[in-house]
Amino acid sequence: xxxxxxxxxxxxxxxxxxxxxxxxxxxxxxxxxxxxxxxxxxxxxxxxxxxxxxxxxxxxxxxxxxxxxxxxxxxxxxxxxxxxxxxxxxxxxxxxxxxxxxxxxxxxxxxxxxxxxxxxxxxxxxxxxxxxxxxxxxxxxxxxxxxxxxxxxxxxxxxxxxxxxxxxxxxxxxxxxxxxxxxxxxxxxxxxxxxxxxxxxxxxxxxxxxxxxxxxxxxxxxxx
Amino acid sequence: xxxxxxxxxxxxxxxxxxxxxxxxxxxxxxxxxxxxxxxxxxxxxxxxxxxxxxxxxxxxxxxxxxxxxxxxxxxxxxxxxxxxxxxxxxxx
Numbered sequence: 652x653x654x655x656x657x658x659x660x661x662x663x664x665x666x667x668x669x670x671x672x673x674x675x676x677x678x679x680x681x682x683x684x685x686x687x688x689x690x691x692x693x694x695x696x697x698x699x700x701x702x703x704x705x706x707x708x709x710x711x712x713x714x715x716x717x718x719x720x721x722x723x724x725x726x727x728x729x730x731x732x733x734x735x736x737x738x739x740x741x742x743x744x745x746x747x748x749x750x751x752x753x754x755x756x757x758x759x760x761x762x763x764x765x766x767x768x769x770x771x772x773x774x775x776x777x778x779x780x781x782x783x784x785x786x787x788x789x790x791x792x793x794x795x796x797x798x799x800x801x802x803x804x805x806x807x808x809x810x811x812x813x814x815x816x817x818x819x820x821x822x823x824x825x826x827x828x829x830x831x832x833x834x835x836x837x838x839x840x841x842x843x844x845x846x847x848x849x850x851x852x853x854x855x856x857x858x859x860x861x862x863x864x865x866x867x868x869x870x871x872x873x874x875x
Numbered sequence: 876x877x878x879x880x881x882x883x884x885x886x887x888x889x890x891x892x893x894x895x896x897x898x899x900x901x902x903x904x905x906x907x908x909x910x911x912x913x914x915x916x917x918x919x920x921x922x923x924x925x926x927x928x929x930x931x932x933x934x935x936x937x938x939x940x941x942x943x944x945x946x947x948x949x950x951x952x953x954x955x956x957x958x959x960x961x962x963x964x965x966x967x
Contacts, residue, residue: 702877734883820918825952827911828942839905847916868909872901
């Protein structure tokens with residue numbers, strides 16, 4: 652891999668991820684504020700973002716913190732299940748990358764950077780490690796800084812008034828549109844719509860995404 | 876929480892995936908599509924009224940139209956979806 656490829660891929664990683672920074676920042680501020688309102692100290696809120704790096708799991712924690720450790724861990728497990736196939740796909744894409752690099756890429760294995768990296772791989776990005784590193788740096792720094800901002804605002808922020816909007820689902824729709832190619836993938840996309848609708852209706856929030864995505868992929872992969 | 880999340884992220888990342896069986900796994904071929912579609916649908920579906928026509932659902936329809944019109948461009952999907960959402964907000 653040449654240095655030119657690496658630097659060009661890094662730049663493209665930054666370019667593709669920067670539009671996601673504002674909605675991530677809003678989400679981070681809301682998490683920081685909710686964490687303070689739920690009784691965490693600003694340091695604990697920051698530590699949570701630093702170590703867990705999962706908006707959905709952290710939001711679930713804030714909502715369930717009064718119920719004790721069991722429900723929080725159960726919700727985290729449900730949300731984390733999708734990381735298994737995500738890490739397998741990413742591991743296949745990055746090939747013989749050294750262990751330390753693999754650890755670094757795992758730390759920020761989140762839906763957004765994973766999606767952008769799969770999309771980059773589909774269009775033939777020469778250096779996926781540099782691409783994802785840039786994406787991770789952008790998302791992680793935004794997440795940490797916005798958590799601190801939200802934690803400092805704390806009780807002053809009316810989180811109900813903040814509209815997270817529809818940016819994230821539209822981004823994921825765009826990612827799906829860019830990677831779906833084969834007949835099996837189209838069938839899986841259709842199955843995923845059905846599975847997601849059923850999951851939203853019958854499953855607890857923390858299990859909806861992992862449950863629907865894994866079920867749809869398991870059934871869809873049987874079609875040729 | 877950090878241990879559960881990191882363990883799941885590290886599960887297949889500690890070593891390169893070399894097994895041909897795993898590489899040929901059709902599940903991994905279709906999983907990204909399933910995940911992205913699920914994340915989109917869950918995001919568009921309002922809690923408690925999953926089959927209702929709301930501005931978020933119309934944004935999803937706008938996004939699909941954007942994908943068709945702009946050759947699957949991410950910008951086209953987000954822009955058309957956002958326009959559809961804003962128009963629907965005016966209507967509802």
